[in-house]
Amino acid sequence: MALYSEKVMDHFRNPRNVGVIEDADGVGEVGNAKCGDIMKIYLKIKDGIIVDVKFETFGCGSAIASSSMATEMIKGKPVSEALSLTNKAVAEALDGLPAYKMHCSVLAEEAIKKALKDYYDKNGIEYDPALFPDCDSCEHCSI
Amino acid sequence: MIYADNAATTKMSEAAIKRMTSVLNESWGNPSSLYSHGQKAKETLEEARAEIAEAIGAEPREIYFTSGGSEADNQAIRSAAAIGRSQGKTHIVSTAFEHHAVLHTLEKLKKEGFEITLLDVHENGLVVPSEVEEAIRDDTCLVTVMYANNEIGTIQPIKEIGEICRRRGVLFHTDAVQAIGHLPVNVREDNIDMLSASAHKFHGPKGVGFLYAKRGIRLTNLIEGGAQERGKRAGTENVPGIAAMAEALKESVAKIPESTARLTAARDTIIEGLRQIPHSALNGDERMRLPGNVNFCFEGIEGESLLLLLDDKGICASSGSACTSGSLDPSHVLLAIGRVHDVAHGSLRLSICEDITDEEVDYIIKSVGEVVGHLRGFSPVWRDLLSGKREFIL
Numbered sequence: 096m097a098l099y100s101e102k103v104m105d106h107f108r109n110p111r112n113v114g115v116i117e118d119a120d121g122v123g124e125v126g127n128a129k130c131g132d133i134m135k136i137y138l139k140i141k142d143g144i145i146v147d148v149k150f151e152t153f154g155c156g157s158a159i160a161s162s163s164m165a166t167e168m169i170k171g172k173p174v175s176e177a178l179s180l181t182n183k184a185v186a187e188a189l190d191g192l193p194a195y196k197m198h199c200s201v202l203a204e205e206a207i208k209k210a211l212k213d214y215y216d217k218n219g220i221e222y223d224p225a226l227f228p229d230c231d232s233c234e235h236c237s238i
Numbered sequence: 239m240i241y242a243d244n245a246a247t248t249k250m251s252e253a254a255i256k257r258m259t260s261v262l263n264e265s266w267g268n269p270s271s272l273y274s275h276g277q278k279a280k281e282t283l284e285e286a287r288a289e290i291a292e293a294i295g296a297e298p299r300e301i302y303f304t305s306g307g308s309e310a311d312n313q314a315i316r317s318a319a320a321i322g323r324s325q326g327k328t329h330i331v332s333t334a335f336e337h338h339a340v341l342h343t344l345e346k347l348k349k350e351g352f353e354i355t356l357l358d359v360h361e362n363g364l365v366v367p368s369e370v371e372e373a374i375r376d377d378t379c380l381v382t383v384m385y386a387n388n389e390i391g392t393i394q395p396i397k398e399i400g401e402i403c404r405r406r407g408v409l410f411h412t413d414a415v416q417a418i419g420h421l422p423v424n425v426r427e428d429n430i431d432m433l434s435a436s437a438h439k440f441h442g443p444k445g446v447g448f449l450y451a452k453r454g455i456r457l458t459n460l461i462e463g464g465a466q467e468r469g470k471r472a473g474t475e476n477v478p479g480i481a482a483m484a485e486a487l488k489e490s491v492a493k494i495p496e497s498t499a500r501l502t503a504a505r506d507t508i509i510e511g512l513r514q515i516p517h518s519a520l521n522g523d524e525r526m527r528l529p530g531n532v533n534f535c536f537e538g539i540e541g542e543s544l545l546l547l548l549d550d551k552g553i554c555a556s557s558g559s560a561c562t563s564g565s566l567d568p569s570h571v572l573l574a575i576g577r578v579h580d581v582a583h584g585s586l587r588l589s590i591c592e593d594i595t596d597e598e599v600d601y602i603i604k605s606v607g608e609v610v611g612h613l614r615g616f617s618p619v620w621r622d623l624l625s626g627k628r629e630f631i632l
Contacts (some may be wrong), residue, residue: 129579131560151618151621153538158540196561
């Protein structure tokens with residue numbers, strides 16, 4: 096049995112939406128190099144719709160695949176929908192991740208949320224802070 | 239496929255398979271049985287023991303067959319600890335980058351009241367003999383230092399360490415799993431009291447290994463039962479595996495001069511080639527290393543994705559990244575030589591076999607360069623390094 100599903104391998108080998116948006120409306124970076132994965136999401140938002148999204152990831156195969164899949168899932172979608180994207184949905188869309196790699200899908204969810212929060216902050220849009228978990232206090236990376 | 243993970247396991251040699259098959263077919267009796275068919279298996283077993291003893295300069299009665307390197311490590315350390323405790327000596331000296339079979343056994347002993355000193359292995363991955371001497375105390379019962387490191391391939395000054403231990407009257411064990419069959423090892427000349435080895439690292443089968451224990455050392459049983467292995471390791475012997483191990487060892491040892499020359503040349507070409515990748519560094523001493531071992535860190539990338547992409551290119555390799563171990567920490571070996579977490583995650587180990595061709599060497603260099611470049615292309619860490627937001631470590 097292979098370590099990863101065909102879908103994970105496809106997104107890992109041919110990651111979608113790779114790159115940078117120079118004039119992004121929202122940018123979110125989560126993780127740290129110390130624990131081996133960093134995800135950075137760039138969003139271009141117009142009229143409440145995510146018109147473009149790019150990512151950069153330093154990490155393992157499932158981290159790269161999770162970023163790729165997550166960007167695909169929010170591209171062209173309203174901000175409200177992107178906000179409700181869960182790590183579970185990302186993992187399911189990838190036909191599952193090994194249990195000890197579920198963390199990678201969590202990072203993808205959090206990176207998107209962080210980028211959306213950045214967008215709200217930059218544009219003075221009010222929001223419920225409870226929507227945005229504090230990634231930095233997550234125990235996973237606290238080495 | 240280019241198999242460059244020989245430190246993980248090796249392909250069995252034709253001769254070892256042949257001998258194993260012949261034992262399975264013809265000598266399948268129980269060596270403990272009295273009738274001639276059983277005694278034939280006993281002869282096979284003792285023949286293998288003599289061959290193995292000869293290959294490392296030991297006496298046959300000093301060889302104990304085990305299920306592999308881990309069991310041999312456990313038994314050697316447990317035995318020395320039991321001897322030590324009976325004399326009121328409960329201090330053990332080892333190193334920070336031993337195999338987990340050694341480190342975890344030492345951790346258990348610590349809970350049982352032993353005091354453990356782990357020596358620094360320095361940036362080059364080498365133990366300094368004078369530091370062993372300084373670490374030995376009146377209550378030291380064992381020094382255990384691996385012959386060659388399984389990740390970075392550094393070869394320790396075993397003979398000097400053994401000499402110090404002998405002079406100070408302390409038992410000396412070495413985990414020689416990566417060395418046996420690859421380096422000339424002689425337990426007498428190297429002043430070794432106990433040594434662990436595993437067959438599948440030198441083209442023998444998996445699930446079989448041996449412990450060499452110098453005559454007079456009282457071993458502690460890990461497995462109780464029958465009187466096999468001079469009463470020190472119960473259970474019907476894995477005769478086909480043991481015979482195949484002996485065959486593989488004979489063959490490997492005979493080939494050492496030839497394979498060392500070939501491997502060293504190929505290894506050094508790969509090292510030179512990978513050095514051309516910017517912000518990369520060789521892990522472990524350049525000269526005092528196993529002839530087939532290459533271990534690098536590449537800044538700005540993570541090891542698991544590197545391995546997966548190399549696999550796509552038909553190259554089997556390994557990494558010390560956290561993601562390949564299932565834990566959050568990268569390899570304890572890389573941390574022990576002072577690599578910080580950030581770069582330890584981006585490590586690659588290539589452990590080659592002497593049948594590697596010049597074309598394969600070139601292909602490996604080219605492929606690693608491509609894959610590292612590809613991953614850096616969308617790594618936020620690499621971007622930050624390039625823009626000066628983050629400082630280069632390598």
